[in-house]
Amino acid sequence: MHNIEAAAELLDGIGVARPEVEQAVRRLLEAFGEDVSRQGLEGTPERVARMYDELLAGYHVDPHAMINDALFDVEYDEMVIVRDIEFYSLCEHHMLPFLGRAHVAYTPSNKVIGLSKVPRIVDLFARRLQVQERMTRQIADFLTAAIHPHGVGVVVEGLHLCAMMRGVKKANARMVTSAMCGSFETNSQTRQEFLALIAGNSGPILT
Numbered sequence: 001m002h003n004i005e006a007a008a009e010l011l012d013g014i015g016v017a018r019p020e021v022e023q024a025v026r027r028l029l030e031a032f033g034e035d036v037s038r039q040g041l042e043g044t045p046e047r048v049a050r051m052y053d054e055l056l057a058g059y060h061v062d063p064h065a066m067i068n069d070a071l072f073d074v075e076y077d078e079m080v081i082v083r084d085i086e087f088y089s090l091c092e093h094h095m096l097p098f099l100g101r102a103h104v105a106y107t108p109s110n111k112v113i114g115l116s117k118v119p120r121i122v123d124l125f126a127r128r129l130q131v132q133e134r135m136t137r138q139i140a141d142f143l144t145a146a147i148h149p150h151g152v153g154v155v156v157e158g159l160h161l162c163a164m165m166r167g168v169k170k171a172n173a174r175m176v177t178s179a180m181c182g183s184f185e186t187n188s189q190t191r192q193e194f195l196a197l198i199a200g201n202s203g204p205i206l207t
């Protein structure tokens with residue numbers, strides 16, 4: 001179980017230091033030229049600090065408690081897929097949101113994980129300052145550490161507000177990343193099966 005801890009890549013401490021964030025937001029607003037005492041902004045530093053505590057909660061999740069009793073021994077070696085997992089993250093370059101869907105698949109080797117846990121694994125890594133490529137890899141590595149499957153495939157489709165809002169070419173705003181491990185990397189038939197199963201009719205990314 002020890003490598004689950006390592007795969008979770010947690011930060012020390014118990015969470016966001018709210019008073020410091022409040023202070024920093026107040027100074028940021030002042031630097032914008034705003035009047036921090038005007039009514040609309042009065043509660044903003046405190047609200048933003050609370051918000052970051054929630055949006056960055058992934059750094060401090062106990063991975064053992066998260067998985068809890070949801071590992072099951074089974075004799076099943078067909079691919080398991082959880083597709084269209086909604087996620088919201090923050091890009092670490094601009095601290096703006098990127099959001100979209102993750103598709104996670106694995107081929108079990110004696111162990112499966114409860115379906116409801118897969119979105120929580122995605123959240124564990126989405127609720128951080130991230131780059132999409134790293135998040136994709138972390139999800140795959142964590143699942144590998146948790147259940148040692150024959151292989152794992154993760155595909156993430158994300159829309160990056162830092163590109164959309166800043167008028168960078170819109171074509172750069174949508175990004176697809178993937179991480180393939182074990183049989184998903186070595187066996188092109190497995191990989192193709194996964195990609196075929198996640199292709200097509202999964203509606204628009206933003207609904």
Ligand SMILES: [Zn+2]
Pocket residue numbers: 091092093094095096160162163
């Ligand atoms: Zn960015």
